[in-house]
Amino acid sequence: MNTKRVLIAYGTKHGATAGIAEQIGQTLREDGLDAVVLPAGDVDDVRDYDAVVIGGSLYAGHWSAKAKRCAERNADLLRHRPVWMFSSGPLDRSAEEKDIPPVAAVARQMQLVGAREHMTFGGSITAHTPGFLAKALLHEGKGGDYRNPERIRTWAHHISAELTAA
Ligand SMILES: Cc1cc2nc3c(=O)[nH]c(=O)nc-3n(C[C@H](O)[C@H](O)[C@H](O)COP(=O)(O)O)c2cc1C
Structure with a gap:
């Protein structure tokens, strides 16, 4: 049986989305896929x-331009x-707490390529995130790392299950 090869492509400004993509890749590898x-x-x-996952971060309601162009x-x-597509x-x-559409x-991109599903994951800004607006959000107490590793793993297992069943 040929091992399925999966690409996880991410558009990030400050690395939080890259971290989610790496975790998806790691989980797919644990499930026997070549990620x-x-x-x-x-x-x-x-x-x-054989399959592709594209993720991007959200800024002021916009998805990563690099993910979109990809x-x-x-x-x-x-x-x-x-x-599959995801947003951070x-x-x-x-x-x-709820499914965030x-x-x-992104909905347009999903339609363009016939994507199966989308998932929104919590994002992250920390004291290391550069930029005035990030600092302002942190100052308002809105910082932190809300990427939930368990949710990311569960979603990645779901992708593996669909790919190995196919
Ligand atoms: C200036 C600024 C604007 C943001 N706008 C949004 C937004 O509109 N929607 C959202 O869900 N998250 C928003 N976020 C949170 C980022 O999407 C989150 O920090 C994300 O994980 C960053 O990913 P990256 O490090 O891969 O770029 C914003 C963050 C900053 C600093």
Whole structure:
């Protein structure tokens, strides 16, 4: 049996989304898949992959431009592969309490490539996150790491289960 090769492409500004992508990759590998994790801007061609996961961070309601362009650039090939998308954003527990739907631009990308599902994960800003606005949010007490490793693992196992069943 051929091991399925899965690409996890991420668009990040400050690394929180990269961390989620790495965790998804790690879990898929534990489940026996061949997972490769790459910055979305480095992905020229997805033809070597059997399935693709694309994630991006949210800023002022917008999904990562690098993740979006990665989906658009590869749309023709993605349409013929199983695709999942995720967003990294909320700086509170809301993503654990309810299903947060994709923002409109992500919903459009999902439609463009025929993505199967989307998941919103909590995001992260810490004292190490650069930028005036991040500092202002931290000052308002809105900082912290809300990426829930258990939720990320559960979602990744779900992807593995769909791919190994196929
Ligand atoms: C200036 C600023 C604006 C943000 N806007 C949003 C937003 O509109 N929606 C959201 O869910 N999260 C928002 N966030 C939280 C980020 O999406 C979160 O910190 C994310 O995990 C960052 O990922 P990255 O480090 O991969 O760029 C914002 C954060 C900052 C600093």
